[in-house]
Amino acid sequence: MKANQLSRLIQINHVLAKHRLDEVIKAIHLLRPLRYFSFLSPHRWRNKQSTLPRGERLRLALQDLGPIFVKFGQVLSTRRDLLPPDIANSLAKLQDQVAPFPAEQAKQLIDKAYEAESLNELFAHIEPEPLASASIAQVHAATLKNGEQVVIKLVRPGIEPIIKRDIALLYTLASFAERYWSEGKRLRPREIVAELEKNLFDELDMLREASSASQLQRNFEGTTLLYVPKIYWKLTKPNILVQERIYGTPISDTEGLIAKGVDMAKLAEMGVEIFFTQVFKHSFFHADMHPGNIMVDIHDPKKPKYVAVDFGIMGTLSPDDQRYLAENFLAFFNHDYRRVAELHVQSGWVPADTRLDEFEAAIRSVCEPIFARPLKEISFGQLLLRLFQTARRFNMEVQPQLVLLQKTLLNIEGLGRDLYPDLDLWKTAKPILETWMKEKMGWQAALRTLQQEAPHWAETLPEMPRLLYDLSKRAQEGQFNVNLASADIQQLRKEIKQASYRSAAVTAGAAFLVGAAVITGLDGYATTMFAGLPILSWVFGLWGLGLIYFSISKKS
Numbered sequence: 002m003k004a005n006q007l008s009r010l011i012q013i014n015h016v017l018a019k020h021r022l023d024e025v026i027k028a029i030h031l032l033r034p035l036r037y038f039s040f041l042s043p044h045r046w047r048n049k050q051s052t053l054p055r056g057e058r059l060r061l062a063l064q065d066l067g068p069i070f071v072k073f074g075q076v077l078s079t080r081r082d083l084l085p086p087d088i089a090n091s092l093a094k095l096q097d098q099v100a101p102f103p104a105e106q107a108k109q110l111i112d113k114a115y116e117a118e119s120l121n122e123l124f125a126h127i128e129p130e131p132l133a134s135a136s137i138a139q140v141h142a143a144t145l146k147n148g149e150q151v152v153i154k155l156v157r158p159g160i161e162p163i164i165k166r167d168i169a170l171l172y173t174l175a176s177f178a179e180r181y182w183s184e185g186k187r188l189r190p191r192e193i194v195a196e197l198e199k200n201l202f203d204e205l206d207m208l209r210e211a212s213s214a215s216q217l218q219r220n221f222e223g224t225t226l227l228y229v230p231k232i233y234w235k236l237t238k239p240n241i242l243v244q245e246r247i248y249g250t251p252i253s254d255t256e257g258l259i260a261k262g263v264d265m266a267k268l269a270e271m272g273v274e275i276f277f278t279q280v281f282k283h284s285f286f287h288a289d290m291h292p293g294n295i296m297v298d299i300h301d302p303k304k305p306k307y308v309a310v311d312f313g314i315m316g317t318l319s320p321d322d323q324r325y326l327a328e329n330f331l332a333f334f335n336h337d338y339r340r341v342a343e344l345h346v347q348s349g350w351v352p353a354d355t356r357l358d359e360f361e362a363a364i365r366s367v368c369e370p371i372f373a374r375p376l377k378e379i380s381f382g383q384l385l386l387r388l389f390q391t392a393r394r395f396n397m398e399v400q401p402q403l404v405l406l407q408k409t410l411l412n413i414e415g416l417g418r419d420l421y422p423d424l425d426l427w428k429t430a431k432p433i434l435e436t437w438m439k440e441k442m443g444w445q446a447a448l449r450t451l452q453q454e455a456p457h458w459a460e461t462l463p464e465m466p467r468l469l470y471d472l473s474k475r476a477q478e479g480q481f482n483v484n485l486a487s488a489d490i491q492q493l494r495k496e497i498k499q500a501s502y503r504s505a506a507v508t509a510g511a512a513f514l515v516g517a518a519v520i521t522g523l524d525g526y527a528t529t530m531f532a533g534l535p536i537l538s539w540v541f542g543l544w545g546l547g548l549i550y551f552s553i554s555k556k557s
């Protein structure tokens with residue numbers, strides 16, 4: 002561990018001591034040896050007994066420690082089912098009430114960004130006090146010259162070196178964990194830190210955030226589920242985002258939503274639907290879904306609509322991960338634990354030599370008692386934790402690419418339960434997943450892929466005869482042209498040449514036959530687009546058969 006990292010650890014210890022979080026210091030193994038340093042802190046002697054409640058002390062400590070710690074507090078705050086209410090309430094302030102940087106500094110940032118354009122020509126008014134401030138940025142309300150209401154999101158100045166320093170410390174701790182902790186390899190801490198690092202640095206780039214907002218906006222265009230505020234591209238800079246101002250009701254204001262007659266069960270189900278649609282249909286999901294970033298448009302309380310802000314962390318999944326996850330969810334919903342165990346082996350999440358019957362039994366013993374409870378008592382978060390404990394016995398490796406998804410899923414469930422305690426996550430998610438599986442795995446999916454590939458085939462097939470002719474010519478001429486004197490080797494050379502000629506001809510013939518089959522299988526849409534396809538199909542078919550016949554007759 003480098004000297005600056007050790008000094009950061011001492012500083013963390015000092016901040017915790019300053020806020021009299023002695024219990025936290027004792028609970029963290031790494032800080033235990035450093036606890037004596039806190040006796041040197043003047044705060045410790047001054048604040049013998051802090052008058053602030055424990056939740057507030059924790060919030061202030063996380064705020065003092067910087068953006069990574071604030072993010073950690075935001076995630077914790079969404080799990081009211083796992084935390085005492087006083088702590089959850091205090092930590093919720095980290096979602097949009099972190100201490101702001103001074104108004105003068107905000108003004109300097111704005112002046113510098115728009116010095117080329119005249120500030121007065123762009124904005125009619127900029128509110129000096131921030132509307133909200135969170136881990137990475139603070140947001141100021143403003144009015145454009147044309148009267149449109151916007152917000153200006155300013156990245157906190159000097160935040161990058163702070164994040165770099167803490168990420169470096171996390172890498173060192175992760176290396177220690179991998180080397181000296183029995184669980185270190187399985188949990189893949191270095192890869193998880195790498196994932197966190199990528200997400201945090203992406204979050205600092207406002208042009209990237211603006212692009213993500215535009216993509217999400219397109220994905221939900223024309224739906225009644227989610228609204229994404231408009232981006233003002235011309236005013237957006239690498240450290241400044243200008244966006245339409247939203248006046249919705251904060252999702253955390255459940256009393257206000259109920260008082261206005263919003264159907265809370267529907268609202269909670271819509272949240273789940275938005276999440277699963279993003280993950281499976283679009284493979285592009287908002288991965289910072291804490292309540293500070295979600296508002297509800299209740300112009301018509303019977304038809305509420307979600308409004309999202311903060312597109313700094315977006316997640317995607319590979320088609321393979323999507324398929325394994327969807328199948329896993331469905332197998333869980335259907336209590337098919339054998340399938341869950343099989344999927345874990347097939348995807349490589351547990352070692353290939355795992356005993357399926359033992360793994361299945363272990364999963365069953367975690368899930369059955371939980372599924373037997375009334376719905377409102379089932380916590381998906383707790384179920385996941387129990388499953389992870391079980392998986393540990395079977396050497397399941399943590400999948401860094403799924404960590405963001407798991408975090409978001411926990412947020413969504415926490416949010417949904419706050420809105421409507423009887424929320425049945427399974428009931429809402431199951432039909433979405435079933436439809437997705439049908440679309441992705443059924444014969445319609447195969448047909449659609451063929452249809453998508455049609456333009457490519459139409460482009461490539463005319464080139465095939467020439468390519469195949471070149472290939473067979475090259476095989477005939479140069480590839481095996483080794484000059485050796487021995488008669489045996491000469492004979493061998495002749496045979497190899499003939500064999501390669503024949504196999505090239507068979508390959509070419511097969512390729513033409515496949516081409517003919519593909520063209521014949523295209524549906525009406527593609528054949529109308531390319532009127533010559535049926536004729537091409539016949540030509541290719543006959544050509545293919547001819548080549549194969551030619552190569553076989555050569556052999557005999």
Ligand SMILES: Nc1ncnc2c1ncn2[C@@H]1O[C@H](COP(=O)(O)OP(=O)(O)OP(=O)(O)O)[C@@H](O)[C@H]1O
Pocket residue numbers: 096097132133134135136137138139140152154230244245246247248289293294310311312313
């Ligand atoms: N378009 C908007 N209209 C109104 N309020 C907004 C808008 N965008 C952001 N806000 C408010 O500003 C807060 C902070 O903005 P944002 O979440 O984008 O900052 P951040 O530092 O990236 O936050 P986080 O810590 O969640 O990553 C939001 O929680 C929200 O309350």
